Amino acid sequence: MKRQIPLDVIDNGSNSLYVSERKVYPRDVSGPLQNLRIAAVVWLLGMFYVFPWLRWDGRQAVLFDLPARKFHVFGLTFWPQDFLFLALLLIIAALALFFFTALAGRLWCGYACPQTVWTEVFLWMERWTEGDRHKRMKLDAAPWSRDKLLRKGAKHALWLVFALWTGFTFVGFFTPITDLSARLVPFAWGGWETFWVLFYALATWGNAGFLREQVCKYMCPYARFQSAMFDRNTLIIAYDPMRGEPRGPRQRGLGSVLERGRGLLDKVRAYEFVYRAGGHAAAGDAMAQARAEAGLSTDAAFTASLGQPLQRPAPEVAGDCIDCTMCVQVCPTGIDIRNGLQYDCIACGACIDACDDVMLKMGYPKGLIRYSTQNAIDGKPTRVLRPRILVYGTILLLLVVGWSWGVGGRSELIAEVLRDRNALYRTAGDGRIENVYTLKLINKTDRAQSYRVEIESGAGIALAGGPQVVQTEAQQVLSLPLVVTAPASTRGRQALSFRIDSTDGTSSETVDSSFFGPLQ
Amino acid sequence: MSDFTTPQFDHPPRPMAQRVGAILWPSFFAAGVATMVFFAFVDPLALRDMTFPELAVSRELGYTIGFFAFWSATAASSLFTWLLLRPASRFNRALPPD
Numbered sequence: 166m167k168r169q170i171p172l173d174v175i176d177n178g179s180n181s182l183y184v185s186e187r188k189v190y191p192r193d194v195s196g197p198l199q200n201l202r203i204a205a206v207v208w209l210l211g212m213f214y215v216f217p218w219l220r221w222d223g224r225q226a227v228l229f230d231l232p233a234r235k236f237h238v239f240g241l242t243f244w245p246q247d248f249l250f251l252a253l254l255l256i257i258a259a260l261a262l263f264f265f266t267a268l269a270g271r272l273w274c275g276y277a278c279p280q281t282v283w284t285e286v287f288l289w290m291e292r293w294t295e296g297d298r299h300k301r302m303k304l305d306a307a308p309w310s311r312d313k314l315l316r317k318g319a320k321h322a323l324w325l326v327f328a329l330w331t332g333f334t335f336v337g338f339f340t341p342i343t344d345l346s347a348r349l350v351p352f353a354w355g356g357w358e359t360f361w362v363l364f365y366a367l368a369t370w371g372n373a374g375f376l377r378e379q380v381c382k383y384m385c386p387y388a389r390f391q392s393a394m395f396d397r398n399t400l401i402i403a404y405d406p407m408r409g410e411p412r413g414p415r416q417r418g419l420g421s422v423l424e425r426g427r428g429l430l431d432k433v434r435a436y437e438f439v440y441r442a443g444g445h446a447a448a449g450d451a452m453a454q455a456r457a458e459a460g461l462s463t464d465a466a467f468t469a470s471l472g473q474p475l476q477r478p479a480p481e482v483a484g485d486c487i488d489c490t491m492c493v494q495v496c497p498t499g500i501d502i503r504n505g506l507q508y509d510c511i512a513c514g515a516c517i518d519a520c521d522d523v524m525l526k527m528g529y530p531k532g533l534i535r536y537s538t539q540n541a542i543d544g545k546p547t548r549v550l551r552p553r554i555l556v557y558g559t560i561l562l563l564l565v566v567g568w569s570w571g572v573g574g575r576s577e578l579i580a581e582v583l584r585d586r587n588a589l590y591r592t593a594g595d596g597r598i599e600n601v602y603t604l605k606l607i608n609k610t611d612r613a614q615s616y617r618v619e620i621e622s623g624a625g626i627a628l629a630g631g632p633q634v635v636q637t638e639a640q641q642v643l644s645l646p647l648v649v650t651a652p653a654s655t656r657g658r659q660a661l662s663f664r665i666d667s668t669d670g671t672s673s674e675t676v677d678s679s680f681f682g683p684l685q
Numbered sequence: 686m687s688d689f690t691t692p693q694f695d696h697p698p699r700p701m702a703q704r705v706g707a708i709l710w711p712s713f714f715a716a717g718v719a720t721m722v723f724f725a726f727v728d729p730l731a732l733r734d735m736t737f738p739e740l741a742v743s744r745e746l747g748y749t750i751g752f753f754a755f756w757s758a759t760a761a762s763s764l765f766t767w768l769l770l771r772p773a774s775r776f777n778r779a780l781p782p783d
Contacts, residue, residue, distance in 0.1 A: 389768050389776055397780050446695075451779035458782070508776040539780045583738055 188305070189378055189499035191288065192298040192491070196518025205276040206285050214330075217337040222611070229339050235640070241572065242640065244609060246579050250572055257564045262387070264557040268549070269400040271391065274511035280380050281511060283331075283373035284497070287324060294320040298494060324374050325366075332366035378498040381511055388508045395506070397539040398548050402512050404503040404534045405542055406430070409486035410438035411478045412503070421485050421529040430484070432543060433459050438484075441471065445504035485529050492516035492534055502534060578616070579607035580665045580674040589681045596653035598682045599629070604645040604663065608637040615668045618647070622661035626651040626680050634668065655682035695774050708767055712759035719759070720752045 219226035221239050228237045236243040243250065265272050274281060295301045295316050304313055336358055337345055348354055354362070372380060381388060395401070407429035408422055422428060430438075436452040439445075453463045461467075486503065493501050495515040500507055502516045520534040538547045585601035593599050608614045619632035629648040637643050651659070659680040666673040729747020733740065742750075 383769060386765060386768060389771070392776065392778065392780075395780060397783050399780075445777070446774040447777040447779065450777075454779045454782070505779060506777075508773065540783070583734070586734065 187499075189497065190298045190301050190494075191497045191499075191515070192494040192519075193292060194495040194515045194518050194522075196521060198514035198518050202276055202285065202513060206282050209277060209279075209282050210286065214334050217334060217342040225341050225343075227338060228341065231339055242609065242611075244579070244607065246607075247572075247575065250568065253564065253568050253571075257561065257568060260557060260561045260564060263394055264554070264561050266391065266394040267396070267399055267553050267557060270395070270402070271387075271510070271512040274381065274387070275513035278511075280372060280377075280385075281497075281513065283369060284377050286327070287373040287377075288497075290323040290327065291320055294323065324370055328366040328370040328373075329362065331369045332362040332364070335365040336361050378509075378511075381498060382509050388511075391508055396551075396553070397543075397545075398551055400536055400538055401506055402502060402510060402514060402517060402534065403506070403537045403539065403542050404486075404492075405532070405537075406435040406439045406484075406503070407432065407542070407544075408484060409503070409533050410435045410442075410484040411482065412438070412442060412484055412486035412488040413478075414487060415480060415483045419480065419483065421527075423530065425481060427482065427484075429544070431459075433461060437471075439503060439505070441475065443501055443504050445501070445507075447505040447507050451505050485524070485527075485533050487523065487527065489523055491519040491523055495519040506539075575609070576672060576674065577608075577610045578614075578665065578667060578672040578674050579605075579609065580663070580676050581605040582663050582676045582678045584678065590683065592653075593650065597650045598653060598655045600649050600651075600680050602647045602649060602663075602678065604647050604665075606635065606637060606643045606645060606665065608639065608641050608643070611639050613638050617666050617668055618645075619664050620649060620661055621664050621675070622659065622680070624651065624655060624659050624661075624680075626655070626659060626661050649680060651680060651682060655680070657682060657684055695772055704767065708763040709760060712763045713756060715759040716752060716756035719755045720748070723755070724748060724751060 216227045217225060221237070224237060226237070226239050230237065234245050262273060291301065295304055304316060307313055333345070334342070339361075340358055345354070345358065376384075410430055419425070429435075432455040433452075436448065436455045440448040440452045442448075456463050456467075490501075492503065493499070493516075495518070496502065497513060497515065498509045498511055500509045502510060514536065517534050517536065521531040524531050524533055540547045581604075583603045583605070585603070588601070591599050591601075604618065606616060608616075613636065615634055615636050617632055617634050618628070620626055620628050626649060629650045633647075635643065635645060647663075649661070659682065661678060661680045663676045663678065664673070665676075724747075729742065729744050729751065733742045733747060
């Protein structure tokens, strides 16, 4: 029989419905992918914490000014009327997610998702105060002592300060952050500002400190959709069972499968070894698939034979996996990547760094676990340019171009006309018919503007007092009551349009509306 | 190490009527309640004048749009819940052959 590894694999075959969640203690890992992850953390959190402090044209560079109903993003200002661009931006984001997922797997989860990024930082703080994996496990198991209290207290103090700073920064995107910080001492925040700082801090503390991988496993819909975006040419984190199996300890000095000339196992045997080692549903599926491809059935007799232990393989048959379980210990979601592609894998690559390190120590070639495609693992050619990639890529490109063109070419003037709801019409002293409107003008430019307002209509309908010239401040929303008069003979509904031209000739708008007179 | 000889409990797929019903019915109910409460305080005509005054939306059409808008939101939420409660084995499968 195989030697039992004194390790509690978190994964329990992955299909039990009611399990109490066991805490995952990710082991510290270093390597090129971890460095990439740290770089992503610094860059993304850097943007989050620094952006509110940047200035642009005398205002905060990135400010979502909800009271004024204006979003400032560097040189651009978005108005409620630009909602379409926000919707389009979300569609672009979703499509970009499809594109990059089909191409290179869950890059988003491993490097860019706020959940991953903040969890990483919270883990750093946990390591500074409580030590690495085995120390943390020991500390949690130990009875309360002065040392435990100090370490746990220090961890939570660090977490809390960082979470509060995060909440403060978040609110700083909506309230000018320099003003917010000036009102900290003496404390003069508004009720809602205080609430959102605390609420966001609480969410950060809970998500990054406690929930962690459970958010990915139980709350994230993206993970559940991965199979819709993945195919055999998608870059995934993959263990090579043909090279690694049968796994297990070996005598010192035994060379790698290549050096020994054992080479790669056939798929049927390799996947059977994987399934026997863990009994995981994904591994079972891969085994059945390999057998079907080889023309073998996975019938009841075969399933029963899986219950019988195999004879221990001869030492010279051993694969390159030494079953050190480093890949499991470093995994932030606590899975065993050797079982194959799982929805719980956030593709952070920690197992690659850990395994490469072990292979280096064993004197074996790197890459037993590697970024690869299923086709490459199965010894088939990988096709990067495939219809799915081309379709996603083309639509994405079109949308990005269209969006940029649309944002760049937005009208600098918005005009809306509302009829007075109280009276359809009124009759003036001289018998003329009058209608009342409210003209809403929005000057979206960053300078004062004047506009000329006039009526275009064939039926002698005109503004009372003739065309008007209106002054607006920069980015001002102006409501202007307008009285329109028509000859006393006007009957029923008449079409008219308001024409608004900026006096410098840069923008103009025409708004259609109706004029009502007496029916008879 | 898990013992692969004892199969793990894995809920078999439920009948289609149960799946669809469990998504559409609670969301329908919630949408009905939300519609009643919402329109008890908000007149659809007032809402129209605030948003799309140029469209000829009657009260009846306003109630209808409101109900289906609520239902699509609540049904989307129910669908999301169903997706998250599906057992892992429905997702952890080998990639299909090319």
